[in-house]
Amino acid sequence: MSFRIAAALGAAWLAVGSLAGPARAHEGHDHGAPPPPVSKSIAPRGEAASEAFELTAIPRDGKVMLYLDRFRTNEPVRGGVLEIETPEGPKTATETEDAAYLLPAPWLANAGSHDLMVTVTAGDAVDVLTVALSIPETKAPGAAPAAAPGENALARSSAAVADLKARLVAKDPILILTASAAFLLGMLITVLARGRRSLPAVAVMAVVVTLALGTAAFAHGDEDHGAPAKGAPVQGAALLDPAQPSSDLAQRLPDGSVFVPKPTQRLLVLRTTMTEQATFHRTVELPGRVIPDPNASGVVQSSVGGRLSPPASGLFPRLGTTVKKGDVLAYVTPPVQAVDVSDMRQRQGELDQQIDVVERRVDRYRKLATTGAVAQTQLDDALSELKGLQDRRTALDKVRQQPEALVAPVDGVIAQASAVAGQMATAGGMVFQIVDPTRLWVEALSFDALTPAGNATARFADGRTLSLDYQGAGLADRNQAIPVQFAVKGNTAGLRVGQFLTVLAGTDAEQSGLALPRAAVVRSGNGQAIVYEHVAAERFEARQVRVEPLDGTNVLVAEGVGAGKRIVTEGAELLDQVR
């Protein structure tokens, strides 16, 4: 029995020996089946942080690149002075174009741990930071923060199993050869142990069986031999070639965090903010639209129906024309009906006749008044009667020619214009609307009474926001809601009257939590809201959060992250794309 065990052991030993040898590639199957550990592709680096700064040192090719950022905001610090204590005395790093600092460091060529002491002067802030750089042996430059040894062993064994499987499937000639040799060896040992009587017969049988099995295995092997040379460059081992310089690429680490090298962070313009616990007023979202300020807008209407004609300039004001209060925008000439015309002619005739009579009377009185035959009072009466008649006559003439002038009631810009020369304006019809574009209001419909104190913001569909000032609320329901009016504070550029927006108005209810910009919260693949926390200089970790609406630009993180954490506010969407 022990001989069989010895034979089996021999077979196993041989098999292991051949498999453990340098793995040569055979037609395309991948020897490095598991992906290389992530840390292999990250160059060694050191980082340090203080309350003001975050410093990352990346040694490469006898130089050290130092990346200096603000600790809270992750904003690159430009124009800083970095003085580094080196074995050759204090040296100052030179600033490069992309806000990094470069220091030639030939002394970093030696493997081992190097401690750098960096004095940072940026503006009026001075800080001393210590960075530990661990330079691995040149044979294995990827030895920086490596995966746990247990993981490595596991990965290696699973790789070996995968390799064996692949070889079996591919009918690897080496494998078959090994198995055959082992079988023969086992047989030989058995025979030697048992004695030499049946040696020739057993030997012949063993060789025949081995050959038969072996050729059967090789029978389909033609295609296998074709391309060992071709397959060689694709082998996985090439990816782990230690001689190649490691490249720094943003990547998602196995623990789910995202590694983003400093140069990439600069490229993505990642900015962070420090979370702070605070109390905020709860807000409600109301549908609203832009209306003109009632005290800074007006309409131009015709009081009589009539024909429109342009003002003295000959041109009607167009849309967007700036007008001043009192400017004549148009004339309305009331039409004279046929019956009125005959009526006026009649009145005209009568007046002319009366004027004629009174004129003659005045002449006569004037002559007689000098002699005293007619009292002076009679002459005066006749004169005033004549004047009254003449006035009435001229007024009758004027009515026929004088049109009504339409004047601008306020300063502003023509927002609506419907004037066309010769058009008949109806009495009370709006001809122009004038709006002061710098004074606009927002009217929203609220289903519950708002507190006047609360400041409100408005958000457009495209994400722009406005700051609003509460003006007042109506008491009469409209569409079963109360109209609430707000004045737009600040810049009103780009707003149009009638534009729809969402008003976020504060209520009395208070909420406590962390306010973060809306852009800081991204949707993960499974639909959950996440934010990215800046845990180390080049590491970001996703944190699941529960968010509640706060106002136009911010959301309230009710749960998920605590205070005093650095959360990515800009570029979170890009960070989420890193695979």
Add this chain to the structure above:
Amino acid sequence: MIPWRMALMVGALLALPVHAHEVSGQHGGRVTDAGKYHVELVAKGETVDVFVSDGSQKPVSATGFKGTAILVVGGKPARVPLEPADGNRLSGKASVALGESPKGAVQLTAPDGATASGKFN
């Protein structure tokens, strides 16, 4: 009895490094970790004294050590080269009077060439 004492010793040894950050040391200065050493910084007037001890607070001879202290005084960094003095003490003189407890860092180069640095906030 012996296991009890050993347990106590082990406990003390484990507890020491935990409390090693920024505690006051035997010489009345501040103590921080610098690589495998503990350094205690005593700044008095213009003199900077740095005491080196190992992980279990045992003094390490300063002979062969070199050091530099950079301390921020009044918003300006002051660089102080440190030379071995007696015992486990390295000493240096600054050009300006140092405050009560200036923040900064100390870098030590051990006799074997290894560098270690500690930060004082």
